[in-house]
Amino acid sequence: ARNTPARVATPPRPETPPRPPVDQLDYEELTRDEKLELVFMFLDKDGGGSLDMDEVMILAEVAGGFNPTDGGAALEKAKEQLAAMDTDGDGLVDEAEFVAAMRMMIGGLDEEEYDKAVRGIL
Numbered sequence: 001a002r003n004t005p006a007r008v009a010t011p012p013r014p015e016t017p018p019r020p021p022v023d024q025l026d027y028e029e030l031t032r033d034e035k036l037e038l039v040f041m042f043l044d045k046d047g048g049g050s051l052d053m054d055e056v057m058i059l060a061e062v063a064g065g066f067n068p069t070d071g072g073a074a075l076e077k078a079k080e081q082l083a084a085m086d087t088d089g090d091g092l093v094d095e096a097e098f099v100a101a102m103r104m105m106i107g108g109l110d111e112e113e114y115d116k117a118v119r120g121i122l
Contacts, residue, residue: 038118040099042122050092053078
C-alpha cells in the first residue's frame with residue numbers, strides 16, 4: 001500500500017472585482033490597449049461592435065487629416081485603412097482588429113506621443 005499525502009484544501013482566492021468599462025474610467029488610469037478600446041468606442045458610432053466604411057472615414061479624417069470633400073482621395077485612403085485593419089476579410093473592423101492595427105501603427109511611440117495620437121482622435 002502506498003502512502004499518499006493528504007490533500008490540503010486551498011483556501012478560495014478573493015474575487016477581484018470586475019474592472020468597469022473603459023468609458024467609465026479616468027483616462028489617466030487606462031492602459032494603452034484600454035485607450036485604444038476607448039477610441040474604438042468613439043469611432044463605433046452605431047454601437048454595432050465593428051467599424052464600417054463610414055466609421056473608418058472618421059478615423060481617416062481625424063487621424064489622417066483627410067478631408068471628405070476632396071472626393072476620391074479621402075475615400076481611397078479610408079478603403080486602404082479598412083483593408084489593412086480587416087484581417088478576417090468581412091468588410092468590417094472589429095475591436096480586436098482595430099486594437100491590433102493601432103498597436104502596430106502607434107505602439108512604438110513614447111507615452112507623450114502615444115497619448116497625443118490617441119487624444120487627437122478623441
